[in-house]
Amino acid sequence: MEKSIAKINQLLIDHFGIPPKAKKLPDPLDTIIGTILSQNTNDQNSYKAYKNLKENFKNWGEVALLKAAQIEKYIRVAGLGKQKSKAIYELLQSLKKKQKRLSLNYIKANSDEQIIEELTLYNGVGVKTASCVLLFSLGRNICPVDTHVHRTLNRIGLVKTVNPEKTFYAILHHIPEGIAHSFHTNLIKLGRQICKPSNPQCALCPLKKICNYEQKNLTNIKESKKRDFMLLDNL
Numbered sequence: 418m419e420k421s422i423a424k425i426n427q428l429l430i431d432h433f434g435i436p437p438k439a440k441k442l443p444d445p446l447d448t449i450i451g452t453i454l455s456q457n458t459n460d461q462n463s464y465k466a467y468k469n470l471k472e473n474f475k476n477w478g479e480v481a482l483l484k485a486a487q488i489e490k491y492i493r494v495a496g497l498g499k500q501k502s503k504a505i506y507e508l509l510q511s512l513k514k515k516q517k518r519l520s521l522n523y524i525k526a527n528s529d530e531q532i533i534e535e536l537t538l539y540n541g542v543g544v545k546t547a548s549c550v551l552l553f554s555l556g557r558n559i560c561p562v563d564t565h566v567h568r569t570l571n572r573i574g575l576v577k578t579v580n581p582e583k584t585f586y587a588i589l590h591h592i593p594e595g596i597a598h599s600f601h602t603n604l605i606k607l608g609r610q611i612c613k614p615s616n617p618q619c620a621l622c623p624l625k626k627i628c629n630y631e632q633k634n635l636t637n638i639k640e641s642k643k644r645d646f647m648l649l650d651n652l
């Protein structure tokens with residue numbers, strides 16, 4: 418599996434380039450709250466909600482003084498307001514009980530598995546959110562699996578799994594060192610732009626030669642549009 422992952426990663430880099438990394442790793446608490454807000458919404462709305470909290474409060478300690486219903490007012494734009502504000506509220510309250518200054522830095526010395534186990538104890542934090550903290554804030558070689566990563570890897574034939582969590586664990590120990598960030602980020606790009614849930618644009622896909630998807634759609638969009646126009650001209 419390692420060789421296949423390395424090959425997929427290289428083909429994606431040849432097509433999309435190497436995704437830029439943040440110069441400084443973001444704080445784990447920032448990442449976990451940002452990822453909770455990003456569940457089931459688009460990047461724009463989750464960022465607006467995150468900015469609302471960051472701009473209205475000096476630090477997470479101030480947010481921890483609010484009730485869940487008050488947090489909800491600031492994050493409503495990200496959808497699932499009740500659920501997400503409850504998750505953020507409970508996370509901050511649990512951290513407050515553990516320490517004076519709110520922080521997730523205590524997890525830094527632990528192994529990947531221990532961190533996943535610890536973070537998923539918090540309400541509203543699943544394996545995907547925990548793995549985002551590992552990759553983006555702790556720089557670990559871990560590939561978070563969302564619906565795009567899950568769908569594309571199954572279509573390619575790298576895994577045969579029934580949900581993102583199963584895909585995550587199927588590839589967890591097989592990612593060659595140092596490539597998880599580009600592998601994860603470019604697979605999401607592929608899933609959003611080319612390997613869409615319906616009507617994937619296989620003719621444009623950098624992975625078409627190695628992909629095993631039986632229902633590959635190899636019609637080139639431009640060509641099919643050209644054909645449609647020609648048919649219209651002949652009417």
Ligand code: SF4
Pocket residue numbers: 569572573611612613617618619622623624625626628629630633634
């Ligand atoms: S060839 Fe098609 S199905 Fe396979 S990864 Fe590319 S877009 Fe998805």
